[in-house]
């Protein structure tokens with residue numbers, strides 16, 4: 001794989017800890033590539049919850065899952081998802097994470113920025129991103145990981161990235177391991193932060 005393909009690194013590092021039957025969350029479903037990766041890793045007995053504010057993004061995610069033999073559920077209830085295995089798609093802001101998902105999360109993925117090919121104004125934003133990540137960190141189980149891909153090139157992306165970096169690099173080292181992966185010879189390339197809650 002090309003060395004600088006940051007999203008692929010995020011997948012590899014999450015796949016390493018995910019097991020069949022796990023619970024995983026995609027905070028930014030977009031075109032569904034990350035959601036499908038999680039769904040494949042947790043298998044038919046696992047649960048994946050994917051958020052996006054745009055109906056168009058969730059439709060693309062649902063299509064991707066369906067093409068891979070999944071039956072995604074558009075979760076329209078105003079309550080937590082059930083214990084039943086499945087891929088639950090939620091149209092709304094990821095700051096509602098705790099309303100829909102309980103503890104014992106094995107993995108959280110957040111691929112920031114805007115929907116590829118979509119409206120660049122509909123981008124993730126610093127305050128909601130940080131709040132959703134805080135909730136995700138609280139819900140992770142021991143050994144669980146959160147992977148955040150930051151795109152500093154778009155408007156507001158650099159500031160959002162700085163806030164995410166501050167949040168994750170401030171986690172206490174007795175309880176967390178945190179990795180920061182950057183493309184060393186390109187200043188506006190995406191970069192990755194991965195936090196693992198120690199066993």
Ligand SMILES: C[S@@+](CC[C@H](N)C(=O)[O-])C[C@H]1O[C@@H](n2cnc3c(N)ncnc32)[C@H](O)[C@@H]1O
Nearest residue numbers: 028029030031032033034052053093094115124
């Ligand atoms: C870079 S894309 C995600 C790419 C995606 N994970 C994939 O695999 O194709 C970012 C997505 O975040 C969504 N988004 C922006 N703000 C959000 C929010 N507050 N809550 C949930 N999703 C949000 C956008 O609509 C967009 O689809």
